[in-house]
Amino acid sequence: MIKNGHHPMNTTGKDAGTNLGATACSPEKRRRTIRVWCDGCYDMVHYGHSNQLRQAKAMGDYLIVGVHTDGEISQHKGPPVFTQDERYKMVRAIKWVDEIVEGAPYVTTLETLDKYTSDFCVHGDDITLTVDGKDTYEEVKRSGRYRECKRTQGVSxxxxxxxxxxxxxxxxxxxxxxxxxxxxxxxxxxxxxxxxxxxxxxxxxxxFLQTSQKIIQFASGQEPQPGDTIIYVAGAFDLFHIGHVDFLEAVSRLSDKPYVIVGLHFDQEVNRYKGKNYPIMNVHERTLSVLACRYVSEVVIGAPYAVTRELLDHFKVDLVCHGKTEVHPDKDGSDPYAEPRKKGILHTVDSMNSLTTDSIVQRIIKNR
Structure with a gap:
C-alpha cells in the first residue's frame, strides 16, 4: 500500500505558484522563488518523464514545463503518437508541474528562459539534437543556465x-x-x-528494478483527512495515458474532498483478463506511473481482482468507481463488483474519453 498524499489542488499556473510561494516563504527564512524550466515532446509520457520533472522540481520552487507542438516534433523527430492537446493534458496531470507552456520552441534559448522568468533549465543526461544535428541546449549551456538530472534507466x-x-x-x-x-x-x-x-x-x-527508495520519492504519504470521500478504483492502468488521466480527473470531481485510491492488479492477473502480451509495463512501473498523477492519493500494489467486503472495510471506502470499459468476470465467473453493487456504492464514470492501451498500440503501428 503506497500513499501519494492528499488530493492536490486542481489549479495550475500562476494561482498554483502563488500558493506554493506562500508556503515556501516563512517569516524565519524569506528568499526569492527559484523558477525552473523544463521542455520536451512528452510523447507517450512514462514514469521516466515524471522522474525527470520530479528531479527538476527539487532543484527549485516552481516548475514550468514547455511542451512542443506536433509540427515542431514532426520536423525534428517524426510524427508524435499523441496530439499536442493530449500531451499538454498529460503533463498538466503530473503532480510536480506548476505551470505548462503550450507550443514551446524546440530549441531552448535565453530569450525563452527570460520570457518565463526562469532561473535555469533542466534536462536529462542524454543529448537532444535538432534535425540538422545541433544541440538544442547549446545556448543555455554556454550561459551557465543549464542543469542536468539523471535519466531513469530501463525505460524510454x-x-x-x-x-x-x-x-x-x-x-x-x-x-x-x-x-x-x-x-x-x-x-x-x-x-x-x-x-x-x-x-x-x-x-x-x-x-528496470524497483526499489523502496524510488517509491518513496514518488509518494508523499498523507493519510485521508476527516471529511474526505474515499474513492476506490481498480485496474491495470497499463501505459498510463490520457484516457486514464481523464478518468481519474472525472473520479476526483465527484467530491469536494476526494481521496482516490487506485488498486493495481498484478501482471499475471492483467494477462488473464487482457491476454496477448499485456501488460506492456510491469506492476512496479505501473505503480510509479500512477503515483505521479496529481489526482491519485494512494496506490495498492497487487490489489485483488474482486472488490471484496474486507477491502472496502479496510480502506473505509465510500465510493467504488469504474469506467465505461468492459468488466471481465473473475476466475470463477463471478462479478468482481458484486459487493460494492450490493452496498449501493458502485458508480460508473464516463470520462468522455474512449482511448485504451489497445488503441495506442494501433497508433504505434500506424505511425511507425
Whole structure:
C-alpha cells in the first residue's frame, strides 16, 4: 500500500505558484522563488518523464514545463503518437508541474528562459539534437543556465514501442513482417550503440528494478483527512495515458474532498483478463506511473481482482468507481463488483474519453 498524499489542488499556473510561494516563504527564512524550466515532446509520457520533472522540481520552487507542438516534433523527430492537446493534458496531470507552456520552441534559448522568468533549465543526461544535428541546449549551456538530472534507466519511448511490437505471444496479427523486422533492426542497433544495460532487444523486457527508495520519492504519504470521500478504483492502468488521466480527473470531481485510491492488479492477473502480451509495463512501473498523477492519493500494489467486503472495510471506502470499459468476470465467473453493487456504492464514470492501451498500440503501428 503506497500513499501519494492528499488530493492536490486542481489549479495550475500562476494561482498554483502563488500558493506554493506562500508556503515556501516563512517569516524565519524569506528568499526569492527559484523558477525552473523544463521542455520536451512528452510523447507517450512514462514514469521516466515524471522522474525527470520530479528531479527538476527539487532543484527549485516552481516548475514550468514547455511542451512542443506536433509540427515542431514532426520536423525534428517524426510524427508524435499523441496530439499536442493530449500531451499538454498529460503533463498538466503530473503532480510536480506548476505551470505548462503550450507550443514551446524546440530549441531552448535565453530569450525563452527570460520570457518565463526562469532561473535555469533542466534536462536529462542524454543529448537532444535538432534535425540538422545541433544541440538544442547549446545556448543555455554556454550561459551557465543549464542543469542536468539523471535519466531513469530501463525505460524510454523506444523501449515501450519495442515491447508493443516485439511480441512474446502471437497477437496484433495485422503487423506486417516488414514492421516486425524493421523494429528488431532499430532496437538492436540502439542496443549495440548504448550497450547491453537497458533492455533485451529480443524480448523487449525492461531491466528496470524497483526499489523502496524510488517509491518513496514518488509518494508523499498523507493519510485521508476527516471529511474526505474515499474513492476506490481498480485496474491495470497499463501505459498510463490520457484516457486514464481523464478518468481519474472525472473520479476526483465527484467530491469536494476526494481521496482516490487506485488498486493495481498484478501482471499475471492483467494477462488473464487482457491476454496477448499485456501488460506492456510491469506492476512496479505501473505503480510509479500512477503515483505521479496529481489526482491519485494512494496506490495498492497487487490489489485483488474482486472488490471484496474486507477491502472496502479496510480502506473505509465510500465510493467504488469504474469506467465505461468492459468488466471481465473473475476466475470463477463471478462479478468482481458484486459487493460494492450490493452496498449501493458502485458508480460508473464516463470520462468522455474512449482511448485504451489497445488503441495506442494501433497508433504505434500506424505511425511507425
Amino acid at each position: 519511448t523506444t523501449d515501450l514501442v519495442g515491447r508493443m511490437l516485439l511480441m512474446t505471444k502471437a497477437h496484433h496479427s495485422n503487423i506486417s513482417w516488414f514492421v516486425k523486422c524493421y523494429t528488431v533492426f532499430i532496437l538492436c542497433a540502439l542496443w549495440v550503440l548504448q550497450g547491453p544495460k537497458g533492455h533485451s532487444p529480443w524480448t523487449g523486457v525492461s531491466q
